[in-house]
Amino acid sequence: MQSRPERPARPATSSRLRRGRLALVLPLTLLLSACASYAPQDTLRPKGPFARAIDNLWDGVFAIAVVVFFFVQLGTLFIIIRFRRRHGDDELPSQTHGNPRLEIAWTLLPAVILAVVAFFTLRTLFDIKEVDEDDLTIRVVGQQWWWEYQYDTNGDGTFGEGDVVTANDLVIPAGVDVHLEVTSNDVIHSFWIPSLNGKMDAVPGRVHPLMINADEPGTYVGQCTEFCGLSHAYMRQRVIALPMDEFEAWLEAQQEDAEMPDPDEDPEAFAGAELFTTQCSGCHLARGINDEEFEAQGNGEELLVARNAPDLTHFASRGTFAGATFDLWVDADGDEIVEADEIGGELNRAELEAWLRNPPEQKPMAADHVPEGGDDRVRGMPNFNLQEDQIDQLVAFLATLD
Amino acid sequence: MSDTAMTAQPADPELHPKGVVSHQTSTGISNEKLAMWLFLGSDCLLFGALISTYLLLRHRSVTGPGPEDVFDIPFTSVSSFVLLFSSLTMAMAVGAIHRGEERRCRTFLVTTAMLGALFIAGQVYEFTSFVKEGLGYTTNIFGSAFYTLTGFHGVHVSVGIVFLLGLVIMSLRGNLGPERAETVEIFGLYWHFVDIVWILIFTVVYLIP
Amino acid sequence: MSVQTEPRGAAGPAEHDHEAHQKAHPTDRDYIVIAVVLGIITLLEVGTYFIEDASTTFLVATLFPMMIAKFLAVCGWFMHLRYDNPIFRRVFTFGLVLAIVVFVATLTSMEYWSDVYPRGM
Amino acid sequence: MAIVESPTTPLELSPGAARVRRPLGGFTRPTATTGWKSWLFTVDHKKIGIMYGAASLFFFLIGGIEAVLIRLQLAAPGQKLYSADLYNQLFTMHGVTMIFLVIMPMGAAFMNYLIPLQIGARDVAFPRLNAFSFWCFLAGGIMLNTSWFLGGGPDGGWFAYAPNTGVTFSPGHGMDFYAVGLQIVGLASLVAAVNLITTVLNMRAPGMTMMKVPVFTWMSLVTQMLLLFSLPVISVALFLLTFDRLWDANFFNVAAGADPLLWEHLFWIFGHPEVYIIILPAFGIASEIIPVFSRKPIFGYPFMVFSGIAIAFMGFGVWAHHMFASGMGPLSMAAFSLSTMFIAVPTGVKILNWMATMWGGKLRFTTPMLFAIGLVTMFTIGGLSGVTHSIAPSDTQQTDTYYIVAHFHYVIFGGAFLGFLGAFYFWWPKAFGYMLDEKLGKWHFWLTLIGFNLTFGPMHILGLQGMPRRMHTYVEGYGFEFWNLVSTIGVFIIAVAMLVFAWNILRSWRAHRANPVDVGPDPWDGRSLEWSVPSPTPAHNFDEIPTVSHLDEFWHRKYQEDEAGKVVRVATGEEVAQKGDGTGVHLPSPSYWPLVLAVGLLLIGYGVIFNLGLAAAGAVVLVLAGFGWGYEPADDPEAHHGPEANGDEPAADGDGAEREPVGVTAGAPESDEKASSDE
Amino acid sequence: MITTGSKWFFGLGIVSLVLAFAYGWTTGGNGLGPLTVGYKGGVGDHFGYGLLLTAALVSIFLGVVATAARDADAEAVAQVAGTETVPPVVPAGASYWPPVAAFGVALVVVGLVTEAILFVAGLVVIGVVLVEWTVQTWADRATGDPEVNRRIRNRIMAPIEYPAAAALTLAVLAVALSRVFLALSAEAAVWVALGVGVVIVGVGFFIASRPRISPNVVVGLLVAGAVIAIGVGVAAGVAGTREFEEHEGDHGAEEGALPAPLAAPVTVEVGS
Ligand code: HEA
Ligand code: HEA
Ligand code: CUA
Numbered sequence A: 001m002q003s004r005p006e007r008p009a010r011p012a013t014s015s016r017l018r019r020g021r022l023a024l025v026l027p028l029t030l031l032l033s034a035c036a037s038y039a040p041q042d043t044l045r046p047k048g049p050f051a052r053a054i055d056n057l058w059d060g061v062f063a064i065a066v067v068v069f070f071f072v073q074l075g076t077l078f079i080i081i082r083f084r085r086r087h088g089d090d091e092l093p094s095q096t097h098g099n100p101r102l103e104i105a106w107t108l109l110p111a112v113i114l115a116v117v118a119f120f121t122l123r124t125l126f127d128i129k130e131v132d133e134d135d136l137t138i139r140v141v142g143q144q145w146w147w148e149y150q151y152d153t154n155g156d157g158t159f160g161e162g163d164v165v166t167a168n169d170l171v172i173p174a175g176v177d178v179h180l181e182v183t184s185n186d187v188i189h190s191f192w193i194p195s196l197n198g199k200m201d202a203v204p205g206r207v208h209p210l211m212i213n214a215d216e217p218g219t220y221v222g223q224c225t226e227f228c229g230l231s232h233a234y235m236r237q238r239v240i241a242l243p244m245d246e247f248e249a250w251l252e253a254q255q256e257d258a259e260m261p262d263p264d265e266d267p268e269a270f271a272g273a274e275l276f277t278t279q280c281s282g283c284h285l286a287r288g289i290n291d292e293e294f295e296a297q298g299n300g301e302e303l304l305v306a307r308n309a310p311d312l313t314h315f316a317s318r319g320t321f322a323g324a325t326f327d328l329w330v331d332a333d334g335d336e337i338v339e340a341d342e343i344g345g346e347l348n349r350a351e352l353e354a355w356l357r358n359p360p361e362q363k364p365m366a367a368d369h370v371p372e373g374g375d376d377r378v379r380g381m382p383n384f385n386l387q388e389d390q391i392d393q394l395v396a397f398l399a400t401l402d
Numbered sequence B: 001m002s003d004t005a006m007t008a009q010p011a012d013p014e015l016h017p018k019g020v021v022s023h024q025t026s027t028g029i030s031n032e033k034l035a036m037w038l039f040l041g042s043d044c045l046l047f048g049a050l051i052s053t054y055l056l057l058r059h060r061s062v063t064g065p066g067p068e069d070v071f072d073i074p075f076t077s078v079s080s081f082v083l084l085f086s087s088l089t090m091a092m093a094v095g096a097i098h099r100g101e102e103r104r105c106r107t108f109l110v111t112t113a114m115l116g117a118l119f120i121a122g123q124v125y126e127f128t129s130f131v132k133e134g135l136g137y138t139t140n141i142f143g144s145a146f147y148t149l150t151g152f153h154g155v156h157v158s159v160g161i162v163f164l165l166g167l168v169i170m171s172l173r174g175n176l177g178p179e180r181a182e183t184v185e186i187f188g189l190y191w192h193f194v195d196i197v198w199i200l201i202f203t204v205v206y207l208i209p
Numbered sequence C: 001m002s003v004q005t006e007p008r009g010a011a012g013p014a015e016h017d018h019e020a021h022q023k024a025h026p027t028d029r030d031y032i033v034i035a036v037v038l039g040i041i042t043l044l045e046v047g048t049y050f051i052e053d054a055s056t057t058f059l060v061a062t063l064f065p066m067m068i069a070k071f072l073a074v075c076g077w078f079m080h081l082r083y084d085n086p087i088f089r090r091v092f093t094f095g096l097v098l099a100i101v102v103f104v105a106t107l108t109s110m111e112y113w114s115d116v117y118p119r120g121m
Numbered sequence D: 001m002a003i004v005e006s007p008t009t010p011l012e013l014s015p016g017a018a019r020v021r022r023p024l025g026g027f028t029r030p031t032a033t034t035g036w037k038s039w040l041f042t043v044d045h046k047k048i049g050i051m052y053g054a055a056s057l058f059f060f061l062i063g064g065i066e067a068v069l070i071r072l073q074l075a076a077p078g079q080k081l082y083s084a085d086l087y088n089q090l091f092t093m094h095g096v097t098m099i100f101l102v103i104m105p106m107g108a109a110f111m112n113y114l115i116p117l118q119i120g121a122r123d124v125a126f127p128r129l130n131a132f133s134f135w136c137f138l139a140g141g142i143m144l145n146t147s148w149f150l151g152g153g154p155d156g157g158w159f160a161y162a163p164n165t166g167v168t169f170s171p172g173h174g175m176d177f178y179a180v181g182l183q184i185v186g187l188a189s190l191v192a193a194v195n196l197i198t199t200v201l202n203m204r205a206p207g208m209t210m211m212k213v214p215v216f217t218w219m220s221l222v223t224q225m226l227l228l229f230s231l232p233v234i235s236v237a238l239f240l241l242t243f244d245r246l247w248d249a250n251f252f253n254v255a256a257g258a259d260p261l262l263w264e265h266l267f268w269i270f271g272h273p274e275v276y277i278i279i280l281p282a283f284g285i286a287s288e289i290i291p292v293f294s295r296k297p298i299f300g301y302p303f304m305v306f307s308g309i310a311i312a313f314m315g316f317g318v319w320a321h322h323m324f325a326s327g328m329g330p331l332s333m334a335a336f337s338l339s340t341m342f343i344a345v346p347t348g349v350k351i352l353n354w355m356a357t358m359w360g361g362k363l364r365f366t367t368p369m370l371f372a373i374g375l376v377t378m379f380t381i382g383g384l385s386g387v388t389h390s391i392a393p394s395d396t397q398q399t400d401t402y403y404i405v406a407h408f409h410y411v412i413f414g415g416a417f418l419g420f421l422g423a424f425y426f427w428w429p430k431a432f433g434y435m436l437d438e439k440l441g442k443w444h445f446w447l448t449l450i451g452f453n454l455t456f457g458p459m460h461i462l463g464l465q466g467m468p469r470r471m472h473t474y475v476e477g478y479g480f481e482f483w484n485l486v487s488t489i490g491v492f493i494i495a496v497a498m499l500v501f502a503w504n505i506l507r508s509w510r511a512h513r514a515n516p517v518d519v520g521p522d523p524w525d526g527r528s529l530e531w532s533v534p535s536p537t538p539a540h541n542f543d544e545i546p547t548v549s550h551l552d553e554f555w556h557r558k559y560q561e562d563e564a565g566k567v568v569r570v571a572t573g574e575e576v577a578q579k580g581d582g583t584g585v586h587l588p589s590p591s592y593w594p595l596v597l598a599v600g601l602l603l604i605g606y607g608v609i610f611n612l613g614l615a616a617a618g619a620v621v622l623v624l625a626g627f628g629w630g631y632e633p634a635d636d637p638e639a640h641h642g643p644e645a646n647g648d649e650p651a652a653d654g655d656g657a658e659r660e661p662v663g664v665t666a667g668a669p670e671s672d673e674k675a676s677s678d679e
Numbered sequence E: 001m002i003t004t005g006s007k008w009f010f011g012l013g014i015v016s017l018v019l020a021f022a023y024g025w026t027t028g029g030n031g032l033g034p035l036t037v038g039y040k041g042g043v044g045d046h047f048g049y050g051l052l053l054t055a056a057l058v059s060i061f062l063g064v065v066a067t068a069a070r071d072a073d074a075e076a077v078a079q080v081a082g083t084e085t086v087p088p089v090v091p092a093g094a095s096y097w098p099p100v101a102a103f104g105v106a107l108v109v110v111g112l113v114t115e116a117i118l119f120v121a122g123l124v125v126i127g128v129v130l131v132e133w134t135v136q137t138w139a140d141r142a143t144g145d146p147e148v149n150r151r152i153r154n155r156i157m158a159p160i161e162y163p164a165a166a167a168l169t170l171a172v173l174a175v176a177l178s179r180v181f182l183a184l185s186a187e188a189a190v191w192v193a194l195g196v197g198v199v200i201v202g203v204g205f206f207i208a209s210r211p212r213i214s215p216n217v218v219v220g221l222l223v224a225g226a227v228i229a230i231g232v233g234v235a236a237g238v239a240g241t242r243e244f245e246e247h248e249g250d251h252g253a254e255e256g257a258l259p260a261p262l263a264a265p266v267t268v269e270v271g272s
């Protein structure tokens, strides 16, 4: 614990400085950073203590690797030039069979180098793997092909009824350690926000701890990295770090139920809500709107623990949808919104409508074909062949769910 | 598959009661026997993987029945004895053929095969009664792991019996003389191996809950 | 090929053969004695089943030595490992030890021995 | 049924009857020495080796086409040339094909061809088993690839993590093909392992102690040991998967309480030794080529041998480094992290010893030498990225990104594959009697080197920038565009290089046919025994089994110390080489059964997936072939192979082959056991 | 190229193949199903279709083998016989297959009216006769020398008969004895199994210790043992099994339900 590198956050500038120093030494790094103009998933730009600890370790190991690299490559080049056979030279070179002392030396030298590396490796390893369950604990559930996040707001130590359930955007307070309990509802996924910490596999039947900490408020992107079937490439995630007070406000807001739109004020949204209640309750819950229908559809207790489809109660408060594949809100130019506090700008109507029109076309899912034999599990959201006006109604309704 | 054929003169059992082990190989041991031992070494890993799979899974079932519900230790103990003594009779057969006593060898081969068959009968009985008690192959994870492990062993025994009877037929036809002692010996290795696997299974699977 | 003119390989086959003959193979009587001993050990093993409320620790402590003894007896005598060419012993022991090490490591890594490991039924 | 018709008559032809000119009984044995039948039924290790090589090149074409398709899709962001589903099948089949049907059999090709020649034997220990290994491998390869036409290929990635590969999540037949096909391929390798280990241990020429065995054969021995002990584990894993998928077992059914990490462990306990299975033969090849073209003995032979053994040993203790993100506890991570790191030590010994071998030599840059040097340098890059993975904390950033993809292509393509390409050039004259064109060869080398670095070098950067692997497409704006495009361009350069190779083979062959030039037994001034026999190698290998007194025996027959203690040439290769006169040699006879047995397995394979009736038919064929095999003497005493000479030397091939007397029924138990008891 | 010896097999193969297709379609197959082994379209009754298809494949396979072996090829015949001239075909001798076939048919008929198992047994007998008789006939015509013919027959049939016989022996013993154990109480089963084991070992050692014992006695003992085993087995089978207490096993959970793994009690939490 004591040796965990500086916490809370070191200002980002110092890390940039250090990188600069490194780049001087290591031309390869220069190449890397020069070419990556904007690489938000870059593993070499830590934005939190855990990722930084890893990065520090990497720097050292990389330096060693570069030295060995040049030794072998340049050495070979030298040998090739120096000892090539000249024309007509038929003399036998001297026949050395070996030199045990030399060989023992180059057995021991790498061993010693590696022993040093091993020391730092272990230290970092146990640092970043240390788990503090008293920290804010969030359960992260991987699903084909999106992430669900459950906050134990009622403090009963379990996740379910009465707790906050959201998807795609993981909202955390900035500058403090957050303890994630990573698990899965179907196959193995892997939770990864490169700038905050390494990966942790989400394995069904197992719960794995992962600590993250973001230096500063902001948005950090990542992606599922364990191959999990059809839409693995579209299983993205984001972490939104908020200042503590904003985070608390957010958490409070999330505990509220959704409200039925007023039929007079917003008839379109109301129609959407009705449609939602009839069409969508088989999978989606919007607390306060379709609780009864949701349960009546056979989504009993256990599905409340980990639902088969995203909880939509506060859908519109998120920045992305469908496994963080699409932006839900865009800025005036239609570009992605990176800063958390800008969520709520312009609704990304086009893509949301496209989603409702035909989800499997937007994102490959095994939703329409029910496999023969085996389990008739539907994976993903099927196409409901909705009419355009129905889609408008649904979008209007969904936009009210903030 | 003995090498003896290559010796121009038939082996003289008097001079060399073991039959002729090939002297032509670099190590002085016959190819066939070495191959069998290599195979057995490899099979250790096979059963190692199966046994650890079983250990990991046996208590993880979500539904019953579990091991305590179905195991019939007294009966399985008898099976263990049966297999153990089949090893004895196998060893006797090998000894006999090395001394050139074909008939005695044959007798013990048949005895070994019969004991093996009794073991398999016991396994069929065990499986049937487990199924009747509600433990099918797909019932729970314990069922899958248990039947797979013991089934693999049972298949090894059954294959062994088929070959044993093959040897008996050879013997009846006069093709299993002392010059082929090594064939019997190599087969014996396989049989004993199957026995030691059972020694492990009996303790680890049955006796230690 | 009856006339062996060339000594094949390094190991000097003749030596091995010689060795093998010095350690005579067990006789039928030896086999029977071993089988009886094995039978007795098995009886003891089965006996533990009738001890009521035996703790797992106790069972492991008593049963494992017996199991290993039986194992070694069958390998050593019935399979002639004690007498035969050491190559056989090495090959087999290698497989056996490798299997034990690898799978014990696997079980350890899966927390099999610790309390974390779930035991459902 | 007539089990025992008359207890006293032997089953086979009695000696009396055997005197008829051909003991054909129910079956005439195949005898062809030319034409397709001579290949189909051959038990000759050289023919089998060549068939392995041809098959692996063919599968390389398929796997390479899959790779090109992958790269095309990834050339630009957001492309949808084909569906996610097809993409998943493509990379799975690419991985499976390349690993199991290209690199492994390519190693087997050289091992088969060279081991008997290098140790001075006439064939492997069990020639028919050898043929069976090949056909069994081919059956598995056919099985895996026909999945494309029978409902789609496997789609779970080459390491097929459960439960994504269970029927629930992969309902098609693809993963069935994976499970069953790999089982068959694995059986082939297991049988081959038993066979080749026995060969190396038992069939060495007189005087060849283990420390005089050429490095390639040593590395092959170590490789086969790795196979022998790692294959059973993946067999079990595949059985469990098969039972889950086809018969509803619960091994990976999480709802029933399963733990998916079990599959990961079982797979990687095999999977990691597997990567050394891939590389060690190539290391052996480099250790053969470099000394020849440096005109120096290998530097530190004992160190080379023992480091190979050390790599193998350690290779069994590091498998969980593929699982650093799988949620193992930190203690396990630490243990496996450390054990992995230290594999760099013995591997480094090899690299540095090769450099030391070249040091002070007189280097000739022939094509094989270029490829060998390519191996040394390119493998080092892959090895070093491997060491960065072994640092568990930083691997949690790298795992499952393109950084890993870069690592393993550098070690496999830049290490193993470059080595094998060098080997093709090096031993081509030995196998076919003509040289491959050197000029084209150099084109081949440089294009390969450039294309390879262009393809896989950028993947390091992509991975570190956070591009996960196995993505059927990626979006703009993450900095992935440029390097992906470069990588895709690179693969086309590799493709051109491979076309140059194909063209080289064709052209050199044509030139040879038009104007045959005798390359002689020893075109490169070689060191080991294979250069002491004529090119192409005659069927019987050695006229007379050589007696060995040195490492690099053949070289020592050409070069000796003069009075002044200086090593000088005393003879040319032609002078000391054997003449290729097979008089008096009697070789193991061809046989139908290995092929039939493999067909039986193939039927069983399709049968368990589609129709158990078919599997039953396959089982009948299998048993029939197994017993038929058992009753058939390995050596047909009546067969005429080459000039049949003096009867008092019937076993000039004493080192050959599984020997059985006429009409011996005994073979059955062992030979068949290996085939069936492992099912 | 198709030799006399193989015609029979090819004929049989083609007939079976046609029968298989016909059967596949008539029992409910559709489309190209039967032609593509169920890949494009369906096959009706899988079992019968599979059986016929297997028969076809095996026959054709044997035909190919026979062709490859140049069986009953005049030249080969001459070679085998070691004669210069093609030997005359000797009429086949007496055969015990016809009565066995008749027995099989009888079983089928009896089975039709009584027990299904007899019917199946009859079919099996007929199948065996078919194969054996075929090979016999073919072998009888292979060369002019009955002794060589007999050996030819064995070359082909031994690899099938021996393992089949061995497997059959094993199966009969295993099934018969296990029926006995099942019929008894759990305790009695233990003692009976022990008894049988002791008897086997005892008899084995007894015979081994008497090298001069007449083979007839040994055969007698074996036959007696077999008869007893089968007899008791049949009796036990008829008597049925003892009562088994079924343990709670939640069979319902297997089908249909969505896997909800997190609801399952087994969950590993690592590292904490
Ligand atoms: C030919 C095959 C081959 C070889 C030889 C290697 C060699 C090594 N591999 Fe690699 N590896 C693969 C094939 C191979 N690998 C494959 C196919 C995968 C991915 C599978 C998949 O996920 O699909 C993989 C993945 C893989 C991982 C898992 C990554 C992940 O998924 O997270 C790791 C982690 O430790 C690793 C490590 C190593 C190491 C330490 C070596 C070492 O043996 C390397 C040693 C060599 C050197 C280090 C260079 C020479 C040494 C010197 C010059 C001495 C001085 C050096 C130092 C002091 C450092 N490999
Ligand atoms: C032996 C191992 C091997 C080899 C040689 C290769 C070769 C290549 N691989 Fe590899 N690859 C793997 C093993 C290998 N691969 C494995 C194990 C995986 C992991 C799979 C998984 O995730 O499950 C993988 C995954 C993998 C990926 C990642 C896919 C993903 O994660 O989504 C990519 C992406 O670019 C890739 C590309 C390539 C390319 C461009 C080549 C090129 O080198 C190919 C070049 C070949 C050709 C272009 C063929 C040209 C031939 C001719 C033109 C004719 C010549 C004919 C004769 C000589 C007869 N491979
Ligand atoms: Cu989820 Cu990949």
Ligand SMILES: [Cu+2]
Binding pocket: D271, D272, D275, D318, D319, D321, D322
């Ligand atoms: Cu590895």
